[in-house]
Amino acid sequence: MRDILPDIREWRAAGEEIALATVVKASGSAPRQAGAKLAVTRTGKMSGSVSGGCVEGAVFEKAMTVLDSGRPEVVHYGISDELAWDVGLSCGGQIDVFIEPFEDQ
Amino acid sequence: MSGIHEQLLNAIEQEHGALLATQITGERPGAKLLVLDDGHVAGELFPAELHDQVRADAGRLLNSGEATTRSYQVGDEQIDVYIESHLPPRRMVVVGAVHTAIHLVTFAKEFDCHTTVVDAREMFATRERFPHADELHVGWPDEIMPDLNLGPQTDIVMLAHDPKFEDPAMEVALNSRAGYIGAMGSKSTSADRNERLKARGFSDEQIARIHGPIGLNLGGKTPPEIALSIMAEIVAVRRGKDPRGSQSPVKPAKADQ
Incomplete structure (x- = not known):
């Protein structure tokens, strides 16, 4: 959180709509462990990471639907050997990513 | 709210x-x-x-x-x-603004560690030598250290190699909640210091917190090599692999280092 904090502060000051994605479970040779975070804005800004770049695009898409609905979601990403072009982790790891609106409760 | x-x-x-x-x-x-x-x-x-x-x-x-x-x-x-x-941010307090300390501060910065260097000798503790330290204090370490917030997230590294500075500083370190305490010096230097601390009333258990000779056994000789071995030991200790444990996969520094 510390690494993405300055960006979040800046975005909030600018009135950006922000979603926060957090790796809540990781297994196998996942590139980032539980606790890794990616913050994104409606306007397409990104800070941090939840993988080695493999699933950030998909997380961004999902984050937009979470911002639309206002409902948090858990998304599972695993190995994608069956469909080579599917979104997945080529390293063979598996991660669960919790995606939520970054808002005051 | x-x-x-x-x-x-x-x-x-x-x-x-x-x-x-x-x-x-x-x-x-x-x-x-x-x-x-x-x-x-x-x-x-x-x-x-x-x-x-x-x-x-x-x-x-x-x-x-x-x-x-x-x-x-x-x-x-x-x-x-x-x-x-x-957790609150990691801190490293280096006592002794010696050559190895310059490299150690460089490594510590890579770990997002807030670094503080303390030495009573003005000639050593200069901004020219330590442009990268977050804090640089010229003064007696035992007088400065109590103000440094020495909590569980703090590593204290003694490199001054002089009992005159180090013994009083070590007493402050042992009375703190610092997560890691290491001191430069050979096995006999370490043993002598431990005897002096015992004479000052510190228990074996308290003295056992000190890693000395400091560092992992990488076989290094130069200041950056020694700084690396110290940083490596800190990582091992912080990750629950204290090199002094019999089951530990990493080994402490040799006595002659």
């Missing part, structure tokens, strides 16, 4: 320890409980039974530094709660 996320950001900026629990399944995914190390509590998990269970675990998890998802049994239901502990 501001939101939980906002309160967490504030806590991190103010260098508080913080525990954030986020419910990821059950009736209210996204519900949060925040517990700070000063006792502040905010937010609510649902149902109340879940809230109480997580609240009961919070104290123990607050200083774990871990991020993990735990399952709680609430009635017939299992509810997953993602819990992350945010």
Whole structure:
């Protein structure tokens, strides 16, 4: 959180709509462990990471639907050997990513 | 009252320890409980039974530094709660502004460690030698150290190699809650220092906190090599692999280092 904090502060000051994605479970040779975070804005800004770049695009898409609905979601990403072009982790790891609106409760 | 996320950001900026629990399944995914190390509590998990269970675990998890998802049994239901502990920033206090200290501060910066260098000798503790240190103090280490917030997140590294500076500083270190204490010096230098500390009333248990001779056995000779071996030992200790343990996969420095 510390690494993405300055960006979040800046975005909030600018009135950006922000979603926060957090790796809540990781297994196998996942590139980032539980606790890794990616913050994104409606306007397409990104800070941090939840993988080695493999699933950030998909997380961004999902984050937009979470911002639309206002409902948090858990998304599972695993190995994608069956469909080579599917979104997945080529390293063979598996991660669960919790995606939520970054808002005051 | 501001939101939980906002309160967490504030806590991190103010260098508080913080525990954030986020419910990821059950009736209210996204519900949060925040517990700070000063006792502040905010937010609510649902149902109340879940809230109480997580609240009961919070104290123990607050200083774990871990991020993990735990399952709680609430009635017939299992509810997953993602819990992350945010520790205050790491600090390193280096006593002795010697050549090795210059390299050690460089390494420590790579670990996002807040670095403080202390030496009574003005000639050594200069900004020219330590442009990269967050804090540089010229003065007696035992007088300066009590003001440095020596908590569990602090590593204290003694490189002055002179009992005149180091013995009083070591007493401050041993009376602190620092997570790591290491001191440069051969096995016999270390043994002599330990005898002096014993004579000053410190117990074997207290003295056993000192890593000396400092560092892992990398076979290094030069200042950057020695600094690396010190940094490596700190990583090992912080990761629960104390090199002095008989089962440890890493080995402490040789006596002649």
